[in-house]
Amino acid sequence: MPRTMKSSIPDFRVWLARMGFNSRQVTAGAELIGIRNSSTASSTNRGARDLTVSERLAMSAVRVGLKPWSPAYDDELVEQGMVHRSSNAA
Numbered sequence: 826m827p828r829t830m831k832s833s834i835p836d837f838r839v840w841l842a843r844m845g846f847n848s849r850q851v852t853a854g855a856e857l858i859g860i861r862n863s864s865t866a867s868s869t870n871r872g873a874r875d876l877t878v879s880e881r882l883a884m885s886a887v888r889v890g891l892k893p894w895s896p897a898y899d900d901e902l903v904e905q906g907m908v909h910r911s912s913n914a915a
Contacts, residue, residue: 835872840884858883 837855846854855866858880868874876884892898902908 835870836881837869837876837884838872840888841870844888857887 841851841854844854851870852863852866855861855863855869860866860869860880865874869876869880899908
């Protein structure tokens with residue numbers, strides 16, 4: 826089985842580019858996913874810091890245009906058929 830090579834471009838930088846951010850907008854893009862510190866944003870952009878699962882989920886949410894969760898927004902998501910029900914759902 827062929828080995829897959831890890832990209833040398835950090836995932837965060839790829840996401841920024843796909844979102845339309847340029848190299849001077851790293852902090853603005855990072856803030857969208859909850860990274861508030863500019864040095865943390867810079868480290869993440871360089872690949873010196875790994876993204877957390879929460880940050881990766883936020884990247885997906887921002888990429889598809891989801892709004893922050895609220896009960897009313899959840900109802901909208903259900904109406905649109907975008908909610909996956911788990912067996913633990915209340």
